[in-house]
Amino acid sequence: xxxxxxxxxxxxxxxxxKGENFAPTxxxxxxxxxxxxxxxGITAKEKGWKLDEITVAIDKKMTTHxxxxxxxxxxxxxxxxxxxxxxxxxxxxxxxxCPVLRSLNDSIKIxxxxxxxxxxKKTSLNFVATNVFRETPDVTFFDAGVNGSNGSDVVIHHxxxxxxxxxxxxxxxxxxxxxxxxxxxxEGSRTFTLLNPAWDEPHHVIYLNPKMGALQIPIGTYHxxxxxxxxxxxxxxxxxxxxxxxxxxxxxVSLRDRADLxxxxxxxxxxxxxxxxxxxxxxxxxxxxxxxx
Ligand SMILES: [Fe+2]
Numbered sequence: 001x002x003x004x005x006x007x008x009x010x011x012x013x014x015x016x017x018k019g020e021n022f023a024p025t026x027x028x029x030x031x032x033x034x035x036x037x038x039x040x041g042i043t044a045k046e047k048g049w050k051l052d053e054i055t056v057a058i059d060k061k062m063t064t065h066x067x068x069x070x071x072x073x074x075x076x077x078x079x080x081x082x083x084x085x086x087x088x089x090x091x092x093x094x095x096x097x098c099p100v101l102r103s104l105n106d107s108i109k110i111x112x113x114x115x116x117x118x119x120x121k122k123t124s125l126n127f128v129a130t131n132v133f134r135e136t137p138d139v140t141f142f143d144a145g146v147n148g149s150n151g152s153d154v155v156i157h158h159x160x161x162x163x164x165x166x167x168x169x170x171x172x173x174x175x176x177x178x179x180x181x182x183x184x185x186x187e188g189s190r191t192f193t194l195l196n197p198a199w200d201e202p203h204h205v206i207y208l209n210p211k212m213g214a215l216q217i218p219i220g221t222y223h224x225x226x227x228x229x230x231x232x233x234x235x236x237x238x239x240x241x242x243x244x245x246x247x248x249x250x251x252x253v254s255l256r257d258r259a260d261l262x263x264x265x266x267x268x269x270x271x272x273x274x275x276x277x278x279x280x281x282x283x284x285x286x287x288x289x290x291x292x293x
Pocket of ligand 1: 174176181223
């Protein structure tokens with residue numbers, strides 16, 4: 001190696017290792033992904049094209065029967081927005097000539113999914129205020145209605161609970177295609193995690209309490225909610241369109257299967273909290289700098 005760089009490897013946990021470093025088969029998967037990126041980079045340079053960021057996420061699956069080896073590699077390649085269709089085709093074709101690929105035999109299935117990133121949309125999160133008619137230490141009486149709502153459901157967490165439940169070590173999320181949620185906490189508090197890969201800020205954590213009003217969850221936004229040990233009660237006043245089908249709207253999506261959602265979850269979260277009588281948005285960057293705005 002000309003660079004002289006070194007790094008450690010380890011066997012994975014399920015194969016007599018500690019999983020503390022890359023497994024050798026991880027390196028093979030990485031070799032395929034980086035080879036694709038390198039070949040595209042070289043091609044773009046030859047053509048005089050400027051390439052914005054390209055990322056590749058790789059899922060590696062090992063065989064479960066017979067000799068242990070890599071069964072398949074699934075590559076998801078996110079291409080930049082500034083490329084035309086013809087340029088995209090040239091770069092995609094170039095990857096077919098990647099030297100790592102040429103060195104592997106056909107027993108590893110390699111699937112490639114190309115995504116051309118759309119321009120990120122600005123985050124769109126709203127809280128619909130409730131109109132409190134009367135509030136005394138013993139009684140709270142308010143208008144819980146949301147304009148246009150044509151469906152409502154109540155989800156009660158009796159103690160610590162999570163909706164939807166995890167898929168073993170992977171979180172699961174709901175997403176709607178024909179329903180806008182308006183989640184109002186009636187009792188207790190509920191922490192919502194929202195993921196939306198199409199937003200400029202794809203990861204949000206909302207500590208929702210009754211005073212914050214109904215959290216509006218736009219179509220295409222993946223959401224999950226958790227209660228503490230005291231539980232909570234949430235009223236959702238949904239706005240459903242004509243194509244709403246209950247059999248399709250409440251299917252949990254596991255992070256196990258979605259590299260794009262895992263990437264959104266890995267982004268620095270925006271926290272939404274109730275503080276000093278109003279909703280605040282709090283952004284914490286990994287460098288541990290906090291900005292309130
Ligand atoms: Fe929902």
